[in-house]
Amino acid sequence: MDKNQQIIDSAISQEYEYGFTTDIEQETIPPGLNEDVIRLISSKKDEPEWLLDWRLKAYNQWLKMDEPNWSKLNYPNIDFQAISYYAAPKEKEKLKSLDEVDPELLDTYNKLGIPLEEQKMLANVAVDAVFDSVSVTTTFKEELEKHGVIFCSFSEAVHSHPDIIKKYLGSVVPTTDNYFAALNSAVFSDGSFVYIPKGVRCPMELSTYFRINAANTGQFERTLIIADEGSHVSYLEGCTAPMRDENQLHAAVVELVAHQDAEIKYSTVQNWYPGDPKTGKGGIYNFVTKRGTCLEVNSKISWTQVETGSALTWKYPSCILKGDNSIGEFYSVALSNNFQQADTGTKMIHLGKNTKSTIISKGISAGRGQNTYRGGVKIMKGAENARNYSQCDSILIGGECGAHTFPYIDVRNPSAQMEHEASTSRIGEDQLFYCNQRGISTEDAVSMIVNGFCKEVFNELPMEFAVEAQKLMEVSLEGAVG
Amino acid sequence: MLKIENLHAGVDGKQILNGISLTVNPGELHAIMGRNGSGKSTLANVITGRDNYEVTSGSVTYNGIDLLDMSPEDRALSGVFMSFQYPVVIPGVNNTYFLRAALNAKLKHQGLKEINAADFMRLIREKLKLVNMDEKYLSRAVNDGFSGGEKKRNEILQMLTLEPALSILDETDSGLDIDALKIVAEGVNNFRNSERSFVAITHYQRLLDYMKPDHIHVLIDGKIVKSGDMTLAHQLEEKGYSWLES
Numbered sequence A: 001m002d003k004n005q006q007i008i009d010s011a012i013s014q015e016y017e018y019g020f021t022t023d024i025e026q027e028t029i030p031p032g033l034n035e036d037v038i039r040l041i042s043s044k045k046d047e048p049e050w051l052l053d054w055r056l057k058a059y060n061q062w063l064k065m066d067e068p069n070w071s072k073l074n075y076p077n078i079d080f081q082a083i084s085y086y087a088a089p090k091e092k093e094k095l096k097s098l099d100e101v102d103p104e105l106l107d108t109y110n111k112l113g114i115p116l117e118e119q120k121m122l123a124n125v126a127v128d129a130v131f132d133s134v135s136v137t138t139t140f141k142e143e144l145e146k147h148g149v150i151f152c153s154f155s156e157a158v159h160s161h162p163d164i165i166k167k168y169l170g171s172v173v174p175t176t177d178n179y180f181a182a183l184n185s186a187v188f189s190d191g192s193f194v195y196i197p198k199g200v201r202c203p204m205e206l207s208t209y210f211r212i213n214a215a216n217t218g219q220f221e222r223t224l225i226i227a228d229e230g231s232h233v234s235y236l237e238g239c240t241a242p243m244r245d246e247n248q249l250h251a252a253v254v255e256l257v258a259h260q261d262a263e264i265k266y267s268t269v270q271n272w273y274p275g276d277p278k279t280g281k282g283g284i285y286n287f288v289t290k291r292g293t294c295l296e297v298n299s300k301i302s303w304t305q306v307e308t309g310s311a312l313t314w315k316y317p318s319c320i321l322k323g324d325n326s327i328g329e330f331y332s333v334a335l336s337n338n339f340q341q342a343d344t345g346t347k348m349i350h351l352g353k354n355t356k357s358t359i360i361s362k363g364i365s366a367g368r369g370q371n372t373y374r375g376g377v378k379i380m381k382g383a384e385n386a387r388n389y390s391q392c393d394s395i396l397i398g399g400e401c402g403a404h405t406f407p408y409i410d411v412r413n414p415s416a417q418m419e420h421e422a423s424t425s426r427i428g429e430d431q432l433f434y435c436n437q438r439g440i441s442t443e444d445a446v447s448m449i450v451n452g453f454c455k456e457v458f459n460e461l462p463m464e465f466a467v468e469a470q471k472l473m474e475v476s477l478e479g480a481v482g
Numbered sequence B: 001m002l003k004i005e006n007l008h009a010g011v012d013g014k015q016i017l018n019g020i021s022l023t024v025n026p027g028e029l030h031a032i033m034g035r036n037g038s039g040k041s042t043l044a045n046v047i048t049g050r051d052n053y054e055v056t057s058g059s060v061t062y063n064g065i066d067l068l069d070m071s072p073e074d075r076a077l078s079g080v081f082m083s084f085q086y087p088v089v090i091p092g093v094n095n096t097y098f099l100r101a102a103l104n105a106k107l108k109h110q111g112l113k114e115i116n117a118a119d120f121m122r123l124i125r126e127k128l129k130l131v132n133m134d135e136k137y138l139s140r141a142v143n144d145g146f147s148g149g150e151k152k153r154n155e156i157l158q159m160l161t162l163e164p165a166l167s168i169l170d171e172t173d174s175g176l177d178i179d180a181l182k183i184v185a186e187g188v189n190n191f192r193n194s195e196r197s198f199v200a201i202t203h204y205q206r207l208l209d210y211m212k213p214d215h216i217h218v219l220i221d222g223k224i225v226k227s228g229d230m231t232l233a234h235q236l237e238e239k240g241y242s243w244l245e246s
């Protein structure tokens, strides 16, 4: 059967599919933020002194910072004192194996399509499952260890690999980088840690699945990926949350470091709850800082993101191209349907010689959605023969949505070659009628056109997830026309 | 096959068709001629169910069923096809993919098994030959960057692939050079049989010389003012339309 047709057939529900809540005994600290809360989080994780100090320093810096207001996002003020900064499923004992994971949690991940039990696991994809503030389990750990690959929760890495954490934490995104990064640095709970040793090609896809469950809590995860000399890794993150009437804050930080000849491919399929499609009530506020450094010669970092969820998305995965001949890539599909707003893009900072960056951004606006591309390309003085290619396309479905493009270009070396293309199109009545006249329904026509529009980006996703992303697009677009 | 009775219709509040009656039997080819703006495309759009076209009175039935009650895709699925006067560009959607989706929609509607990619390629290669089209058009986006003539040939390719019972050809001849015109006319002629019906909308006698319609109707101001056979087409070519105006 036709792949696309299959996808369409399975996308029957118009509801957000992952909106259920897990009924589980949870330990949640009361709302509010102060030094004591940070001390409490740190002590719950049994953290070393230096890390607590690092958090407190970040907190004090955050207090002096202002919330950014330069984006096109429109939202009421966030009350940071009304949020709980830590929630975790109550554990009986320390977990030794999966048999001890709460069956409720296993069931939750099954419902999300991420089975964690050994016999059901996705072949060739290792998963770190993060539930609210903690990592529940990581699969295929032993298999990975055979290759010297470290893949574990961030909290675990703090204990098992303190030297690496100490060396790289905050080295790409400093605590003072921006308001939300500072907040994350102060209160981050869990996340994933990856280290690929010299010359190793990671034998499987690594993936983290983030799930927000508890009400009134924020999720602040932190991911750190180090690819040592000549290594290669492909990493994917997915995320969902229950339907709740209140907005929930998600402020993550991701740091990537690629050493000489190393390559990191980082893919995101973001499907946080977007809010009620009719009223716009609820949904996740997604403020994320993602950045990678191509530290040494011939390294490469590639970001691919499919952003279909969240009420608000504020996210600019970036590359610092420090090593000569290093390559940065950004492939993005961002969808804003109904009341969703997305302000997303990238920053490519060229420092090394012969550095190259590619930006492919596809924005889809439907309903009353507002979609903004914001991208910066900076060619510094020493970046001899740098090259950038940027392509920003927007597609509009219906008359009430909007698309905006803000490319910022700063060239300080005359040898730079810059290419920029942009387009805006609308799925027109004439196109839909043409499809209808050939027997193709409007809904199928829209997804066909949108999938065609996103093809270049979907092609960058690992095989297993490309289909997932298309499916997600169908569901997210339902009801966009007619 | 198609029965139109006293049809009054308009678009966006503008009255355009003022009482059209037309019966097309299985196997027949009817030509509709008329000046620009006389309502030919409007008639085609009303039959195929385009949005914003409102029927104020009259009826259109297809094999006895009320066509006006059906959605555009249901009309298409039950065998009504229009070759567009201005075929639409769909960027990013591969021509082969589009055509196969259309064919599969039809097969599914008929309760038949969908066609797989390999069988489809075999089928489409045969059809391409019939309209003398190069295979390279298959891998391009639907009508994207096609010349006027290529777009029209692509429409006929779609007709030959979907095998509709009723084909409405809206100025399929305009934009074609004489060689392409011959190819398109031949494609249609070979496709004709005792069950399939056609309504060919055109300005020119040329196309009709090749297609040999059973009936010719002249449309002026949204009304059929005269019907006849090929001699009528010759008269129009000679004298224009003014002698028919009241």
Ligand SMILES: Nc1ncnc2c1ncn2[C@@H]1O[C@H](COP(=O)(O)OP(=O)(O)O)[C@@H](O)[C@H]1O
Residues within 6 Å of the ligand: B011, B012, B014, B016, B034, B035, B036, B037, B038, B039, B040, B041, B042, B043
């Ligand atoms: N969307 C529309 N709104 C208003 N008038 C229209 C619209 N579409 C067509 N018309 C008018 O209707 C008349 C008939 O158009 P059409 O059916 O396209 O003629 P033909 O195909 O015979 O050239 C013309 O006067 C045209 O300008």
Ligand SMILES: [Mg+2]
Residues within 6 Å of the ligand: B040, B041, B042, B085, B170, B171
């Ligand atoms: Mg016309």
